[in-house]
Amino acid sequence: MENVIEVNALEKFFSKERALKNVSFSVKKGEIFGFLGPSGSGKTTTIKILTAQLKPTSGSTSVFGVPTHQLSKEKYRKKIGIVTDNTALYARLSVYDNLKLYCDLYDVPESRIYEVLSMVNLAGENKKIVSKLSRGMLQRITLARAFLHEPELLFLDEPTSALDPVNTKHIYEGLMRLKEKGTTIFLTTHDMNEAEILCDRVAFLNNGEIQLLDAPKKLRQQRSDASLTVELTDGRTIVLPKGPAGAQRLFDHMNANEIISVYSNQPTLGDIFVEVTGRNLV
Numbered sequence: 001m002e003n004v005i006e007v008n009a010l011e012k013f014f015s016k017e018r019a020l021k022n023v024s025f026s027v028k029k030g031e032i033f034g035f036l037g038p039s040g041s042g043k044t045t046t047i048k049i050l051t052a053q054l055k056p057t058s059g060s061t062s063v064f065g066v067p068t069h070q071l072s073k074e075k076y077r078k079k080i081g082i083v084t085d086n087t088a089l090y091a092r093l094s095v096y097d098n099l100k101l102y103c104d105l106y107d108v109p110e111s112r113i114y115e116v117l118s119m120v121n122l123a124g125e126n127k128k129i130v131s132k133l134s135r136g137m138l139q140r141i142t143l144a145r146a147f148l149h150e151p152e153l154l155f156l157d158e159p160t161s162a163l164d165p166v167n168t169k170h171i172y173e174g175l176m177r178l179k180e181k182g183t184t185i186f187l188t189t190h191d192m193n194e195a196e197i198l199c200d201r202v203a204f205l206n207n208g209e210i211q212l213l214d215a216p217k218k219l220r221q222q223r224s225d226a227s228l229t230v231e232l233t234d235g236r237t238i239v240l241p242k243g244p245a246g247a248q249r250l251f252d253h254m255n256a257n258e259i260i261s262v263y264s265n266q267p268t269l270g271d272i273f274v275e276v277t278g279r280n281l282v
């Protein structure tokens, strides 16, 4: 499968401080790739380098097979959508007028505005003035703007950090639909649950270094001891080990109709992050 993003031995220094250390990874077309790390680990710096807002100190980065510094701005703008903390919206204009400006810029029909507002659960809010919006609404408008020109590649820097669970779920559904259409998504997040739901593969970033990279399911399976936790009708919760002895006890409880639930004891992505990096994700 074709790689949309390629990063090799990327390093970034801010004065003498090393923000990124020997970072290498690639992102395939149509993949949702999660960059997970605590505050200050280098997530935004990576996005800025990949979107040509910052120059790397060394190493190579390419997007759509073209070194990032060589991409013409016009071509880049049309194929890429970026969502960061910087909303760059006009505070005194309405939601509609803000999005209309981008329709003109990207050569997109105005009818698309209603489609993207519905994607972010803001249908009917088009007349609201941007300065009167909540942080969560601003975040959703920024997402709507990034969806407007149907980019092939989306960079999302903590896209749901200000959203409530209902809107977060709505955004997840929208992102999954974009993925189904073939959009590639590079997502940074602190939220392991988000990574688990959305990402095909995740990289754990700690102090500017990638410490682990794989599919969430594989990471969990590799670290599972294959034991099972079983809740029984008499109120007990028991752990059954892998192997014939555990299987026999499971059979006996099933046969006696004593089982309420069974689940596997796999670690969460958060557990794995702590195990690998020795630190929490916040």
Ligand SMILES: Nc1ncnc2c1ncn2[C@@H]1O[C@H](COP(=O)(O)OP(=O)(O)OP(=O)(O)O)[C@@H](O)[C@H]1O
Pocket (backbone or CB within 6 Å): 014, 017, 019, 037, 038, 039, 040, 041, 042, 043, 044, 045, 046
């Ligand atoms: N313009 C800058 N000048 C100096 N240092 C910087 C600059 N931008 C980032 N850094 C430093 O680089 C490191 C990585 O920062 P970055 O913003 O990429 O982290 P992050 O993982 O995105 O954090 P957060 O989750 O808080 O947004 C931090 O130590 C930060 O202080």
